[in-house]
Amino acid sequence: MDFDKALELYEPVIGLEVHVELSTETKMFSSAPNPAAKGNHSAAPNTQITPVCLGLPGSLPVVNEKAVRYSISLGLALGCEIAPTSRFARKNYFYPDLAKNYQISQYDEPIAFEGSLDVELEDGTVITVPIERAHMEEDAGKLTHVGGATGRIQGAEYSLVDYNRAGVPLVEIVTKPIFGGEHRAPEIAKAYVATIRDIVRALGISEARMERGNLRCDANVSLRPRGQEKLGTRTETKNVNSLRSIERAVRYEIQRQAVILAGGGSITQETRHWHEDTGVTSAGRPKSDADDYRYFPEPDLLPVEPSLELIEELRAALPEPPAALRRRLKADWGFGDQEFQDVVNSGLLVEVEETIAAGASATAARKWWMGELSRIANAQQVEPASLATPQQIAEIVVLVESGELTDRLARQVLEGVIAGEGTPAEIVEARGLKVVSDDGALIAAIDEALASQPDVLAKIRDGKVQAAGAVIGAVMKAMKGQADAARVRELVLERAQA
Amino acid sequence: MSEFSTEQVRHLAGLARIALTEDELGRLAGELGAIVDNVAIVQRAAGPDVVATSHPIPLVNVYRDDVPTETLTAEQAVSGAPEHDGSRFKVSAILGEEQ
Numbered sequence: 001m002d003f004d005k006a007l008e009l010y011e012p013v014i015g016l017e018v019h020v021e022l023s024t025e026t027k028m029f030s031s032a033p034n035p036a037a038k039g040n041h042s043a044a045p046n047t048q049i050t051p052v053c054l055g056l057p058g059s060l061p062v063v064n065e066k067a068v069r070y071s072i073s074l075g076l077a078l079g080c081e082i083a084p085t086s087r088f089a090r091k092n093y094f095y096p097d098l099a100k101n102y103q104i105s106q107y108d109e110p111i112a113f114e115g116s117l118d119v120e121l122e123d124g125t126v127i128t129v130p131i132e133r134a135h136m137e138e139d140a141g142k143l144t145h146v147g148g149a150t151g152r153i154q155g156a157e158y159s160l161v162d163y164n165r166a167g168v169p170l171v172e173i174v175t176k177p178i179f180g181g182e183h184r185a186p187e188i189a190k191a192y193v194a195t196i197r198d199i200v201r202a203l204g205i206s207e208a209r210m211e212r213g214n215l216r217c218d219a220n221v222s223l224r225p226r227g228q229e230k231l232g233t234r235t236e237t238k239n240v241n242s243l244r245s246i247e248r249a250v251r252y253e254i255q256r257q258a259v260i261l262a263g264g265g266s267i268t269q270e271t272r273h274w275h276e277d278t279g280v281t282s283a284g285r286p287k288s289d290a291d292d293y294r295y296f297p298e299p300d301l302l303p304v305e306p307s308l309e310l311i312e313e314l315r316a317a318l319p320e321p322p323a324a325l326r327r328r329l330k331a332d333w334g335f336g337d338q339e340f341q342d343v344v345n346s347g348l349l350v351e352v353e354e355t356i357a358a359g360a361s362a363t364a365a366r367k368w369w370m371g372e373l374s375r376i377a378n379a380q381q382v383e384p385a386s387l388a389t390p391q392q393i394a395e396i397v398v399l400v401e402s403g404e405l406t407d408r409l410a411r412q413v414l415e416g417v418i419a420g421e422g423t424p425a426e427i428v429e430a431r432g433l434k435v436v437s438d439d440g441a442l443i444a445a446i447d448e449a450l451a452s453q454p455d456v457l458a459k460i461r462d463g464k465v466q467a468a469g470a471v472i473g474a475v476m477k478a479m480k481g482q483a484d485a486a487r488v489r490e491l492v493l494e495r496a497q498a
Numbered sequence: 499m500s501e502f503s504t505e506q507v508r509h510l511a512g513l514a515r516i517a518l519t520e521d522e523l524g525r526l527a528g529e530l531g532a533i534v535d536n537v538a539i540v541q542r543a544a545g546p547d548v549v550a551t552s553h554p555i556p557l558v559n560v561y562r563d564d565v566p567t568e569t570l571t572a573e574q575a576v577s578g579a580p581e582h583d584g585s586r587f588k589v590s591a592i593l594g595e596e597q
Contacts (some may be wrong), residue, residue, distance in 0.1 A: 046576065054570075
């Protein structure tokens with residue numbers, strides 16, 4: 001069934017759960033280094049852990065104050081109330097991703113609740129997404145399934161567990177049901193997650209790299225027949241790890257459910273897994289008795305009671321809301337509506353902004369991120385932000401703008417940056433990419449080229465300036481492209497008259 | 499006396515991964531009922547002026563600074579594990595999934 005037909009018959013209702021890994025130096029309840037902190041994501045297995053992360057006997061959790069501050073800031077940025085008293089709770093389940101057999105989370109007393117977030121869609125329409133709550137918890141370890149043909153759990157012989165991620169501070173943000181999205185429901189889901197990503201990056205509380213799992217989204221989707229009040233049975237799609245996937249997964253799930261309902265079937269309440277490669281979801285675990293997590297207050301931790309002073313201090317330090325920020329940036333950069341909207345829609349606003357802040361011109365920053373970096377990222381099926389940092393791009397732009405690199409050389413420097421060869425300056429040095437700005441070397445090459453093409457020289461002397469192209473080409477070739485063509489042209493015309 | 503059915507005990511035992519015989523289920527239903535009754539007596543003593551508490555000492559906001567300390571090595575981490583691959587814990591493939 002196509003999407004429009006599905007929408008004709010049913011109204012989609014979505015709900016989104018976003019997990020944000022905080023980039024504190026240490027974990028939520030342990031002083032182990034946090035793999036979600038900047039630059040710490042590639043540690044060897046089980047080297048970022050303490051006895052607390054393993055739940056060893058006698059170890060006790062202690063709350064990371066920075067993580068509480070970050071959580072409050074995020075709650076405030078989402079327009080939430082901050083609870084005068086909030087508490088941690090144990091969520092009990094048996095799965096080896098946590099060694100304790102429970103996850104420390106928050107249950108009926110989350111730190112933040114009742115908020116809303118304005119989300120701007122591609123055409124500029126603003127949708128207000130109601131937020132139910134945002135609570136603090138700890139992330140779980142990573143399992144690698146061994147054996148089995150596909151590396152998935154089916155058919156695996158055993159699993160290997162790395163607890164580096166166990167205990168990473170998380171904030172889980174849960175929306176209320178989002179009604180009225182209609183055919184834009186998939187787009188709203190994507191824009192909502194993109195907005196949260198922008199907010200946590202502006203707050204500086206998460207690296208927010210989706211491809212590394214710093215920001216993860218579970219999408220709840222249900223359909224109800226037109227005119228029906230009661231909500232339909234929902235499914236929860238997990239493993240949605242890019243903005244593009246969120247939109248696709250919600251869209252797919254709407255169509256899948258519509259086919260079942262239209263055929264007289266019923267939806268099973270279950271988790272579903274998104275498969276990036278095939279663009280479909282598959283059935284995971286049905287909701288069952290095992291979802292009885294027997295939450296109870298965590299006896300090892302004390303209540304969190306932020307003072308009003310602290311809350312107001314953090315509120316005063318909040319960055320501009322994304323919509324206001326966008327209005328300001330558009331004016332500052334002098335971009336046209338379409339130019340600016342393209343940057344927003346590409347999800348590269350923060351990269352462009354940081355590149356400009358690091359010294360690049362607005363036009364050049366946009367050109368690099370929207371052009372070369374997006375093209376390479378697309379070819380490699382990764383996010384542009386995973387290729388280079390705004391600081392590196394700004395450095396390349398500055399080298400181009402000061403005449404030390406041509407665009408062509410700059411692209412080679414970018415290649416080096418992506419390959420991890422060092423800073424742009426180091427790459428220019430190591431690869432010998434500097435523009436030849438020594439007129440002496442250029443003049444020698446020009447004189448040689450003119451001498452070997454006397455017919456061209458005659459034409460130039462006759463005023464046929466366009467003939468100079470052949471000489472410029474020869475000189476650029478002799479310089480291996482590392483010369484500024486405009487300067488070469490000037491010198492060629494000068495030498496021809498000499 | 500509180501009613502605690504064997505079905506409730508069976509459900510809880512299942513969640514806690516504890517294998518119980520029919521005899522044990524029946525006996526525990528009675529014992530758990532007695533425990534609940536005793537808790538109910540304590541509850542009578544707590545009037546509306548006593549707020550719910552999960553901790554005996556009135557302490558809040560006990561925090562730690564965000565400063566990393568020493569970690570275990572991977573060898574130390576897996577040293578007590580029945581099975582491992584040198585740096586990671588080896589567990590049987592489980593037909594479940596993360597929560």
